[in-house]
Amino acid sequence: MGFFDRLKESLIKTKQNIVAKIEDVLKKSTVDEESFEKIEEILIEGDVGVKPSLELVEKLRKTAREQRITDSEQLKQVLKEEILKILETGDNKLKNVARTPLVILVVGVNGVGKTTTIGKLAYYFKQQGKQVLLAAGDTFRAAAIEQLEIWGNRVGCQVIKQKEGSDPAAVAFDAVKAAIARKIDVLIIDTAGRLHTKTNLMEELRKVKRVVERELPGAPDEVLLVLDATTGQNAFSQVEYFNKALDLTGLVLTKLDGTAKGGVIIGIKSSYQIPIKFIGVGEKMDDLRPFDPQEFVEALFAS
Amino acid sequence: MVFENLSNKFQEVFKKLKGKGKLTEEDVNLALREVRIALLEADVNFQVVKDFIAKVKEKAVGHEVLESLTPGQQVIKIVHEELINLMGKTNAKLNDAGSPPTIIMLVGLQGAGKTTTAAKLAHFLKKQGKKPLLVAADIYRPAAIKQLQVLGDAIDVPVFTMGEQSPVDIAKASINFAKSNLKNYVIIDTAGRLHINEELMDELKKIKEEVSPHEILLVVDAMTGQDAVNVAKSFNEELGLTGVILTKLDGDTKGGAALSVKAVTGCPIKFAGMGEKIENLEPFYPDRMASRILGMGDVLTLIEKA
Ligand SMILES: Nc1nc2c(ncn2[C@@H]2O[C@H](COP(=O)(O)OP(=O)(O)OP(=O)(O)O)[C@@H](O)[C@H]2O)c(=O)[nH]1
Ligand SMILES: Nc1nc2c(ncn2[C@@H]2O[C@H](COP(=O)(O)OP(=O)(O)OP(=O)(O)O)[C@@H](O)[C@H]2O)c(=O)[nH]1
Numbered sequence A: 001m002g003f004f005d006r007l008k009e010s011l012i013k014t015k016q017n018i019v020a021k022i023e024d025v026l027k028k029s030t031v032d033e034e035s036f037e038k039i040e041e042i043l044i045e046g047d048v049g050v051k052p053s054l055e056l057v058e059k060l061r062k063t064a065r066e067q068r069i070t071d072s073e074q075l076k077q078v079l080k081e082e083i084l085k086i087l088e089t090g091d092n093k094l095k096n097v098a099r100t101p102l103v104i105l106v107v108g109v110n111g112v113g114k115t116t117t118i119g120k121l122a123y124y125f126k127q128q129g130k131q132v133l134l135a136a137g138d139t140f141r142a143a144a145i146e147q148l149e150i151w152g153n154r155v156g157c158q159v160i161k162q163k164e165g166s167d168p169a170a171v172a173f174d175a176v177k178a179a180i181a182r183k184i185d186v187l188i189i190d191t192a193g194r195l196h197t198k199t200n201l202m203e204e205l206r207k208v209k210r211v212v213e214r215e216l217p218g219a220p221d222e223v224l225l226v227l228d229a230t231t232g233q234n235a236f237s238q239v240e241y242f243n244k245a246l247d248l249t250g251l252v253l254t255k256l257d258g259t260a261k262g263g264v265i266i267g268i269k270s271s272y273q274i275p276i277k278f279i280g281v282g283e284k285m286d287d288l289r290p291f292d293p294q295e296f297v298e299a300l301f302a303s
Numbered sequence B: 001m002v003f004e005n006l007s008n009k010f011q012e013v014f015k016k017l018k019g020k021g022k023l024t025e026e027d028v029n030l031a032l033r034e035v036r037i038a039l040l041e042a043d044v045n046f047q048v049v050k051d052f053i054a055k056v057k058e059k060a061v062g063h064e065v066l067e068s069l070t071p072g073q074q075v076i077k078i079v080h081e082e083l084i085n086l087m088g089k090t091n092a093k094l095n096d097a098g099s100p101p102t103i104i105m106l107v108g109l110q111g112a113g114k115t116t117t118a119a120k121l122a123h124f125l126k127k128q129g130k131k132p133l134l135v136a137a138d139i140y141r142p143a144a145i146k147q148l149q150v151l152g153d154a155i156d157v158p159v160f161t162m163g164e165q166s167p168v169d170i171a172k173a174s175i176n177f178a179k180s181n182l183k184n185y186v187i188i189d190t191a192g193r194l195h196i197n198e199e200l201m202d203e204l205k206k207i208k209e210e211v212s213p214h215e216i217l218l219v220v221d222a223m224t225g226q227d228a229v230n231v232a233k234s235f236n237e238e239l240g241l242t243g244v245i246l247t248k249l250d251g252d253t254k255g256g257a258a259l260s261v262k263a264v265t266g267c268p269i270k271f272a273g274m275g276e277k278i279e280n281l282e283p284f285y286p287d288r289m290a291s292r293i294l295g296m297g298d299v300l301t302l303i304e305k306a
């Protein structure tokens, strides 16, 4: 099943999905004040957040007034385009660098899907015929190293590790050295989950990044923050803090196979200019898709 | 963040005379507008907010205003009390089986914190002189069994495993093991799963039928957004939950999911996870949670003095 179908399927499964509700509203009434209020509610229920929802609806209101939109189908189109515009800004593709290895650092709060995403990413690159190396930079959580090793076995790539409790920066250092020596195409570094408010743990991440930079100028090429689509408004705070500490290059939105809408990324995307590079739609190796805004919005609006 | 200055806004809106008889509808509406935004920003589910506001409004109009409070503050006081009422006034304890072992099953979405919480609970019980057994019934997630073993080792609590056999068989066998080894608490760690995954939800139902747990606790990430109600509703309908454990409250999330989950399941929230370490499990205190969800620190301090 393709990404589009899968997303569509998971959206249809949800009885209260955004789109069906929007369409309900729009079907019933010609465009009036009530339709806007309903749309606002629907956006909030999709985790878009109060302020971004208000802003979106405000824009929609203005456009409707200016263009004298009375037709609900047209109003839906305008909203779709408005959201698409937000999601499309920036380059949603991974960076293309001339040198190897391409180095990707993966960060995020606890349990969002970092390690799994790394397994999927490794598979994604392997499919393109690339040599991949993984670094077990989570030296803290119980069996985090073993978890990454299982993914390494599944995908068929090596894992650089040290023992539990060792310095993650030292693991990263080893991994960069090894990647260069072994002429690896892509190095992906796992890190322990941490809440963004814990300054000492954020400093630890900065150190990992510094070590990588020192060993390979320009690296890490990508610093990806993994966000769980089930997360509500705290995702804003996560992006804020991780970006401040590490200058993020992209976001990955996981667990979109559930019923959570992941609407929070709409607000995040309009407040921070950080592109969304991948989405996770399951626990299996091939459940990762490059983020395609058009497809995402189409799937969101397909009923 | 966006509504950081909510308290300030409040002070301005309510720079009115203190204690002026009964709350008018206008007073109440004015204050509840801000409360609504605060709750939504805290990720309380939209429908839950709607019902809650309606209920509070009914209670508040005509309510006497205390001498020391402004009408706005009086409304917040009522809101705060109602929030505490909704989340359960006192701290709810674990159920106890008449004859041991007490069987506890942890369920929830992927990554919510089940495995970590299982170990934390075992540690919590062990400190009270109980003899817990941890059961590794997650056969899907890479290294899930190993994770529980490492945690069990760290607190010196045995971990029952049968490799990757059926979780139903594992659960069943673990009870016999607990009985013959005189363990009085059995804590079953299950794999994370989506509430819409019928096959995996069936597996939980079968475990339940097989071992009749005294507690089926839903582990919920405190950062969960609007979808918390759908998740909690499904797990509750399928399994009949007895309680909730909220995790990752050590961050800056307001944790509105607590209110949503309580509202849709009616189950008490029994514990709060306050960190990654094994000792970071605390009994859940509804009053603290109410203040956290509502934010408005300044206003609440004022009210407390009243
Ligand atoms: N349904 C679903 N589950 C996912 C997805 N991505 C990851 N998971 C699951 O989420 C859980 C946590 O994933 P991990 O990869 O261990 O998350 P993490 O961020 O590395 O966690 P920590 O290292 O403990 O912070 C696992 O059970 C994964 O199988 C996804 O896209 N969809
Ligand atoms: N900060 C913080 N992290 C927590 C807390 N509870 C659990 N975690 C972390 O959250 C992540 C996921 O925890 P797990 O116990 O593996 O979650 P799980 O529900 O068993 O995950 P799956 O088995 O993959 O579904 C780990 O990194 C834990 O250390 C908590 O209260 N606070």
Ligand SMILES: [Mg+2]
Binding pocket: A114, A115, A116, A138, A144, A190, A191, A192, A193
């Ligand atoms: Mg991990």
Ligand SMILES: [Mg+2]
Binding pocket: B114, B115, B116, B138, B141, B144, B189, B190, B191, B192
């Ligand atoms: Mg687990």
